[in-house]
Amino acid sequence: xxxxxxxxxxxxxxxxxxxxxxxxxxxADAQHNLGVMYENGQGVExxxxxxxxxYRHxxxxxxAxxxxxxxxxxxxxxxxxQDYVQAHMWSNIARSNGSxxxxxxxxTLEDIMPASQISEAQAAARDCVATDYKGC
Numbered sequence: 001x002x003x004x005x006x007x008x009x010x011x012x013x014x015x016x017x018x019x020x021x022x023x024x025x026x027x028a029d030a031q032h033n034l035g036v037m038y039e040n041g042q043g044v045e046x047x048x049x050x051x052x053x054x055y056r057h058x059x060x061x062x063x064a065x066x067x068x069x070x071x072x073x074x075x076x077x078x079x080x081x082q083d084y085v086q087a088h089m090w091s092n093i094a095r096s097n098g099s100x101x102x103x104x105x106x107x108t109l110e111d112i113m114p115a116s117q118i119s120e121a122q123a124a125a126r127d128c129v130a131t132d133y134k135g136c
Contacts, residue, residue, distance in 0.1 A: 012043030023054060031058035032066040039069075039078070048079030059090060060133040067094035068102045075105060084113050088121035089136070093129060 016037050022030030035054035038047045052073045058066030071090035074083050088109045091102045110118060128136040 012037065014043070016043030023057070026057075026061075028058040028061040028063040028066065031055075031061075032063055032069065035066065035069060039073075048073070050079070052079030059093075060136060062097060062133065064094045064097035064099040065101075067091070067097060068099045068105070071102065071105060075109065084109055085117050085121045085124065088113065088118060089124040089128065092122060092125040096125075096129070 019030045019034040023034045035051045038051035055070040059070045071087045074087035094102045
């Protein structure tokens with residue numbers, strides 16, 4: 001039985017092309033995976049902006065891991081303007097969609113953000129979800 005990485009040579013360039021084709025058709029998992037490839041420079045030239053854009057596409061479809069990834073990008077200011085409110089908003093949404101990896105980031109954000117920004121982020125998360133991610 002084959003598992004990931006066994007049976008064929010790893011080819012990140014080919015993988016990126018296949019993910020791109022699927023991502024352009026709107027498949028959220030492929031959009032997230034292509035974002036990872038851009039963030040890490042695997043099979044494509046490293047481009048944080050492109051990575052964040054692909055994460056956003058998947059996040060707006062409700063994919064929790066992409067919401068968490070976009071929250072991290074907003075926290076770090078990688079590919080997007082650093083914005084703790086947006087980072088908290090996307091992380092909060094990711095948690096509500098089942099992401100278990102997001103708790104450390106939310107704890108970090110809540111340690112550095114004033115209460116007014118946390119409230120703003122929570123309200124933005126509610127609005128975002130209420131509009132099916134069109135108001136994000």
